[in-house]
Amino acid sequence: MSDFTTDKKAGHGEHYVRPFESEEIAFEELQDAAPSARFKLSVSGWIGAIIVSFWVFIGIFGPFLAPYHENDLPFPDDYSEYQSPKEGAFLGTDVEDRDVMSRIMYGAGRTIGIAFAGTVLAYFLGVVLGIGAAVAGPWVDMIVSRINDAFISLPTIMLGLVVVTAVGSSIPVLIVTAGLIYMTIVYRLARAIGMEIMVMDYVEAAKVRGEGIWWIVTKEIWPNAAMPLISDFGLRLIYVILFISSLSFLGMGVQPPQADWGLMVRENLGAFQTYGASLLPVVAPALAIATLTVGINLIVDDISAHAGGKLTKAM
Incomplete structure (x- = not known):
C-alpha cells in the first residue's frame, strides 16, 4: 500500500502528492511491546553481582575450602574462648x-x-495462585484473596515462631515455613500484575481469536509479568535471608552444633561482656x-532501573 495520496489544490487543476497527516497517531494507540529481558548492569550492579557471586561460591565450595570442620577445635591444648585472630x-x-x-x-x-x-517455593505458590486468581474470575479471586489477606495480616516472625514451635525446627521445616509465609506477598504482586495484563487489548484480541486460558497465560501474561516478578524475587530473597537469620538468632532456626550466620551472632553475644575478647x-x-x-x-535496584520504573509502580 502506498504511503502517499493525491489531493487537489483549491482553485487549481493540478494535483500533488502528500503523506498521510495522522500516520504517527495510529501507532500511538498500539500496546507497548513486552519488556526486554536483556539489559546491561551498571557499576553498582556489577559490584552487587561480584559480592553475591563471592558468597554463592563460598556457600557451594566453603565446606571443601574451609581450613577446619565447622565443629573442630583448632587449638585443643590451649582452650580459650573469643581468641583474637592469629595463625591457624x-x-x-x-x-x-x-x-x-x-x-x-x-x-x-x-x-x-x-x-x-x-x-x-514462595514464588511457585504465589505466582500460580496469583495469576490463577487473576484469570479464574471474580468469585475465585475474592475467596483466595480474602484467605491470603488473613494470613498476610499476621507478623512474619511471630507466625514463624509459632510454626517452628509447633512442629519443631529443621531445615525442611524452615524452607516450608518461609515459603508459605512469603507466598502471601508474592500472591498479591502476581495477582496485581495479572489483573492489569488481563485488560490489555492484546489479551482481549487473543480471547476473540478463541485462544484458551493456558495459551493466554503462557504467551501473553507471563512474558509481560516475568521482568517485575524476577526483579521482586531478589527483594523477597533478602527478606527471607533476614527471616531465617532472625529465627536462628532467636534459637528457633538452624540448631547447634550446625553453623548458621544468625545462630553464630546469638552464640557469641557473650563476647561483648568478656574483657579483652575479640568481637569478630x-x-x-x-x-x-x-x-x-x-x-x-x-542488583535488584539495577534491574528495576532498567525496567523504567514499572516495577516500583506495580509493587
Missing part, C-alpha cells in the same frame, strides 16, 4: 574455641540455601549477612 584462626575463635572463618564458610551454604529454597565472632557473621543483602539489593 584468621578470624579468631568463638565461644566454644571453634574457628570463626570455618564456621562462616560452612554457614554460608545453609543460610543462602535455605533462603533460596524458601523463596523459590559476632561482627564477622553479621557483616556476612549485611554484605550479601546489600549485594542482592544493588
